[in-house]
Amino acid sequence: MRRLASFGKQSSFSSSPLCPAVPLDGSETVLGLRDLDRHHRATKEAEALAELAKHARSAQQRPNHQARTQHMRYQGPYIHQLTFQDLRRQPQDWLRFIGMESHAGPCSSWAASFNVPEHLTMLAERLEENFVHFLGNYVIVTLLLFSIIMARRPWALLGCGAMGGLWLLQRRAAVSPSQQSSSTSNPSASRPAAATDSSSTPAAFQPGALSRNQDNLTAALPMLTIMGWILFIYTSCLTALLRWATLTALLALFHASFMRPASEISWSRQSGRRTLGWSLAEVYMGRPASGPGSGRLDRRSSRSYEDPGDPRKLLREINEIVFNAAGQAWLLCLRYPQEWLQQAYDLVRYPRIFLNNSTGF
DSSP: OHHHHHHHHHTOOOOOTTOTTSOOTTTTSHHHHHHHHHHHHHHHHHHHHHHHHHHHHHHHTSOTTTSOTTOSSOOOOOGGGOOGGGGGOOOOOHHHHTTSEETTEEOSSGGGTBOBOSSHHHHHHHHHHHHHHTHHHHHHHHHHHHHHHHHHOHHHHHHHHHHHHHHHHHHHHTSOHHHHHHHHHOGGGTSOGGGOSTTTSOGGGSHHHHHHHHHHHHHHHHHHHHHHHHHHHHTTHHHHHHHHHHHHHHHHHHHHHHBOOHHHHHHHHHHOOOOSSBOHHHHHHTSOOOSTTTTOOOTTTOSSOOOOOOTTHHHHHHHHHHHHHHHHHHHHHHHHHHHHHHHHHHHHHOHHHHHHTOSOO
């Protein structure tokens, strides 16, 4: 009997989703079911984010010829391979940058340098190739726009300087005391032998003076932070910076999207096929143009006719992506208010449960 009793204690039933007779903890109440549902959704979201991060790391570790499998013509270098040293790269020819001269030579019109991509894959390929190729030009244009905007609002420079100085002070105040003691306990390691004498060391560089300066800076940092933010808001520096960032991003996006890169021009010349991309007139009409000056093939003029495709395919793809993203964002925005309303309803209906901090009735 004792053996049976001990066996019964060791083999006691436990909660399992496969056993309906023994429910999960908390699932016998409405509040418990809601807690389990929230926990399940949070776990799935964390797993999805971890899986996306894993795929992103594996994509960056691939060789150059496999890093962008969707690109048909451009073979690198890619954006993720750029470093801070590339920001000092010499800009390309400005005539080529503004479209007066293409990679094949001088252009007779803007249509030879700019057109609309055919689909999203081509758009992504153009963005990457043009951004890497014209990086030096984009840096100069960014600095030029910053100078123009700050020249119209000179007081915004004062706010930028205040925030920059505040950032430097916060970095200096964030130095740990151990680093300060290590830097001040052995002054002979960073100064010559002639300057190791305490009598020849300036008073501002004494260890006690450095610690006092650090204490004074730490005490005055909250007041300096408040003053810096007041100056930043009063000078409308945030508005100027947002305008500068928006103009720079739009200019770089439109230029990199509509500029015909070198890979497309060389591919069209080597293959002898039609010109890649659509003109604005073709996108507006919704059908490709035909004729000797359009760069398209006609059924009556060539036996090897090639289907030109739909000029509005890119617009339809972008429209579909935008509507899907808007729908997902709307569902996400509705999810959290629904959970808050459920918690408020449960708090009104079962106040004793929240006061006792339990999930039972």
